[in-house]
Amino acid sequence: MFRRLAFENTAAIFTLVAFITAVSIYVTITWRAWRMKRPQIEHFENLPFSTPTPSARHEANAPTV
């Protein structure tokens, strides 16, 4: 690079660090998500249904083409 040669030998470490970091994130978040309580999950997943939605009434009047 700018000091490209000096950095080149350390490229392998970046791969390793990247892998460890990403795995840590995945594991931590997965663990956290796994520990969520069922009532809490049900509350969250039903949020889109907490507001009434009018029907589209597709089938009633739509002409066929």
Place this chain on the structure above:
Amino acid sequence: MSDRKITLEFNDHVVRQFLIATLLWGVVGMLVGVLVATQLNFWQANFGQAWLSFGRLRPLHTNAVIFAFVGNMMFAGIYYSTQRLVKARLASDFLSALHFWGWQAIIVAAALTLPLGLTRGKEYAELIWPINIAVALIWVVFGVNFFWTLARRRERSLYVAIWFYIATIVTVAMLYIVNHLSLPTSFTHSYPLFGGVQDGLVQWWYGHNAVAFFLTTPILGIMYYFIPKAAERPVYSYRLSVVHFWSLVFVYIWAGPHHLLNTALPDWLQTLGMTFSLMLWAPSWGGMLNGLLTLRGAWHKLRTDPVLKFMAAAVTFYGMATFEGPLLSIKSVNALGHYTDWIIGHVHAGALGWNGFMAAGMIYWLLPRLWNKPLYSVGLANLHFWIGTVGILLYVAAMWTSGITQGLMLSATTDNGTVLAYPNFLDTLNAIRFMMLMRVVGGGLYLAGFVVLGYNMWRTLRGAQPVNGTIEVFEDEPARPADERVGVLGTFLNPPVLFSVLGSGFACAWMFGANALSIAGLVGLMLCGILAYAHYESRGKAWASWYDRLLVNTAPFTILTFIAVVAGGLIQIVPLVLTHHAANVEDRRQIPYTPLELAGRDLYVREGCYTCHSQMIRTLVPDVLRYGDYSRLGESIYDHPYQWGSKRTGPDLARVGGKYPNVWHLRHMENPRAISAGSNMPSYASMLQHNTDVAALPSKLAAQRTLGVPYPNWTPEQITARVAEQAIAIAADLKTAGAYVAPEKEIIALIAYLQQLGKFEAIAPAKAVAAGQ
């Protein structure tokens, strides 16, 4: 507290406005796309008009589709779903209206300036600086309106769609501002603050994450709201959506350098970009599966419901595109696919399949509900789906075939790898002409599908009464429990965050420190892990309650999301920006352009030559055999903006300087087919008619000097004299070759620039490093 209920009316007026704008700009953007695709087959399709040429319209196509089509669709979806998810009307009708009209004004300004050649010369970041400021301001309006609405919400819990919207707002603001930092030279022109490799890195940090945080995260939020609504069942796994969100926002931001593989970008950055790109497979497919599996038990509805058809196909295309993206980020695969139509196919699988079909599904779902009238024709919606699907498949298959064919032909060698099998670039172009034609057909079919949607929408809306959604809420909301609050201090001063920061610090010391520091880092990391576990064992509730409180607190959640996305950018960009770039080069340094060459370069940028020509010879044998010695990063350090390019519809130009005589360039620009039979390059004969803008050069050179390009402090008279001297010399050379062009014409400046490409100052590496210290 009163238990009286009131009726809250949502602001669906702005949703309807954005919805109509989505369709309008979508058709415009796709129409321009079909036109530019046609121009690649029939160069005459620009009708001899400079403002209709490929290099000027291609940025219009990409900007229209990304910011106008998907942008408007995203705003419609976010405003509709957010109001309902948080049970609050949008905070300000004025801000909502300002957001809508401001965004449309920006789109109109872009549609006017880009064909005029007013551009910054960076992909998806072409708009000139006054429009950039307008975009930033309107984005702030959007952000204020959104977060203000969240602050007034009646539902404390933040659904995962809201998380994706928050990530979108904060990240796009960060990316857009950093990549658009510029030094103006006039009201319509500026130079980017970054140059050369720095500009390339910042550009693709932005460019890749524009895909991530403009075309993906908001649409994922929309997916998490609208698919459950359309399927009438909750998301398959809320747990998976949590993993999906955090892993995606953290990992995506690091992947930008995969757009610069095998180039002069430092290897450690290439490796980093490639590795994180491969890791994106996991969260992307997690999200895709979560979307598809939400349809469990509702698959039969796909037979009759066009909404679910579009959404299921969209999520499938999301899965395809996010499988292909990491695949293309593997260095060896990238060596084949980069600069070819394979990338175009990949991008369009995402844009047409994922974004376009999600937009269509959402529109069909919203139309009857926002106008209180059944959709005019379900049959037409189904017709739209099928011609759109056939269009995408035709387009993508053609581009895959074209890209792989051209990639293989450009890389093919004989005589034990020492001679190119297809030395004439045009051979590879001729081989893909049929596929390029199929792209026009596929794109045309897709566009026709949206025209059908437009007709369906028009017939549905005709005579319909717009209706705003309502909800019954308590007049006085219960006070928020004190134990729900986190606060800014509480965001950071809590066990999970503190142990994570400490652990990361020790890990860095272990990996990057020398001797004692490394050992201390390792010991510290182990101690940190043991203490964290012990603390969790005894105070596990503190860890869990912090996270639970985070789910109902907007500000701390936003701050943590911002930290997650900013980390990758800082680690990648800061070292490159802080390094003295002119001193730390390997063995070559760019020679600053003469004033005339700089004027020629601005013309090159104005005409969008970078949309078809790269200026980066990769560290690959076929590239070197075809174009010359591989490009060093020092050879473009003064390029504001960098012009490495991302597509080779024509050959690389990094070392074209001196390869041909001046008259060759003149004839080639005047009529490319007179020099290269079968070329699909537009004619630039108008550059023989127009004069070079010499009067603009003093302010341009002053800006370049401010940016670190070592120009002397010339007076305007000295600049004019230097321009005249070089222009007269080129004109005289042309005259000798039998061509007469006045020295003040634009073509002279362009020739001067092209003939300079590949010229450099050789310097000893040791000296270069020493000079930088």
